[in-house]
Amino acid sequence: MRPDLQEVQKIGNLIEASQRILIISHRSPDGDTVGSALALYHILKGQGKSPELYCIDGMPSEFNFLPNIREYKQTELTLDYDAYISVDVGATHLTGLHESHPELFNKSLPLINIDHHYSNDYFGQYNVVMPTVASATMVVYYMAEMLNYTIDRVAATALLTGIYTDTGSFMHSNTSAEVLRVAAKLLSKGADRHSISKEIFNTTKISTMHLWGRVLKNTHQTPDGVTMSVITKKDFEETGADYSEMTGAVDYVNSVPNSKYSVILTERDGKVKGSLRTLQDDVNVAEIASKYGGAATSKQRDSLFLVAWNKRCAGK
Numbered sequence: 036m037r038p039d040l041q042e043v044q045k046i047g048n049l050i051e052a053s054q055r056i057l058i059i060s061h062r063s064p065d066g067d068t069v070g071s072a073l074a075l076y077h078i079l080k081g082q083g084k085s086p087e088l089y090c091i092d093g094m095p096s097e098f099n100f101l102p103n104i105r106e107y108k109q110t111e112l113t114l115d116y117d118a119y120i121s122v123d124v125g126a127t128h129l130t131g132l133h134e135s136h137p138e139l140f141n142k143s144l145p146l147i148n149i150d151h152h153y154s155n156d157y158f159g160q161y162n163v164v165m166p167t168v169a170s171a172t173m174v175v176y177y178m179a180e181m182l183n184y185t186i187d188r189v190a191a192t193a194l195l196t197g198i199y200t201d202t203g204s205f206m207h208s209n210t211s212a213e214v215l216r217v218a219a220k221l222l223s224k225g226a227d228r229h230s231i232s233k234e235i236f237n238t239t240k241i242s243t244m245h246l247w248g249r250v251l252k253n254t255h256q257t258p259d260g261v262t263m264s265v266i267t268k269k270d271f272e273e274t275g276a277d278y279s280e281m282t283g284a285v286d287y288v289n290s291v292p293n294s295k296y297s298v299i300l301t302e303r304d305g306k307v308k309g310s311l312r313t314l315q316d317d318v319n320v321a322e323i324a325s326k327y328g329g330a331a332t333s334k335q336r337d338s339l340f341l342v343a344w345n346k347r348c349a350g351k
């Protein structure tokens with residue numbers, strides 16, 4: 036599968052005619068939104084353009100090894116750019132700009148929406164949305180190839196970062212033959228696989244160690260195979276960890292043998308966040324999460340919900 040040729044050509048023409056281009060990442064930035072944005076930033080600079088990077092949240096330190104990561108701006112936005120590109124943004128509210136800058140998303144501005152989420156409702160003037168593809172960086176890769184943009188070592192490393200993080204280091208079920216083909220092409224272009232795996236997957240802060248220690252200590256399994264753990268506000272305070280340091284904990288909890296699915300309940304700003312994960316084909320955690328008002332981004336194997344701290348949970 037490849038992006039729609041006509042749409043990509045229109046985007047190529049828009050970029051050709053634009054000078055100042057704003058690239059927007061989603062809040063709580065992950066390797067895919069950052070990798071897509073940094074690859075585009077580098078490629079567009081190579082085309083003689085003046086790209087800028089925007090994210091409403093700061094960058095996690097594990098991405099410090101990526102060139103140009105410090106170019107991200109969090110300052111007040113003035114919408115005077117020639118073009119806009121959102122990357123890995125499955126829904127407009129994930130930018131944190133939907134209320135302050137609604138004109139970005141009502142098709143009145145030249146916004147290019149590059150994404151791979153089923154939830155994406157084609158909010159851009161231009162849209163390249165491929166829900167069957169494992170990462171937004173793969174969509175960027177296809178587009179760059181189609182437009183004959185050069186993918187050098189810097190761009191290849193940024194693109195491979197998104198593949199690495201969205202496939203959980205090639206361990207999630209979305210690791211298709213096509214993922215490995217694209218990863219192989221990026222490696223042959225000089226992508227720095229060693230830095231990605233070391234900086235993102237094999238570097239753990241002491242506060243994360245302590246937080247995960249509590250997650251693991253609190254883990255138990257019900258007789259019907261639900262593996263659960265719980266983390267309170269006090270755990271965050273005492274370990275000095277922040278919410279982002281919970282990333283990946285639910286996958287680890289789910290590794291207990293005979294897990295039908297796993298849940299971590301986290302106390303967060305007066306609410307309880309439930310993170311659910313399964314590796315079973317016959318378990319749909321999105322359905323379970325939806326009983327508690329599950330998030331729009333929920334998937335069959337990977338879901339979230341948020342309930343008020345004092346709300347009594349009905350049912351299971």
Ligand SMILES: [Mn+2]
Binds near residue numbers: 067123151170171201
């Ligand atoms: Mn993604």
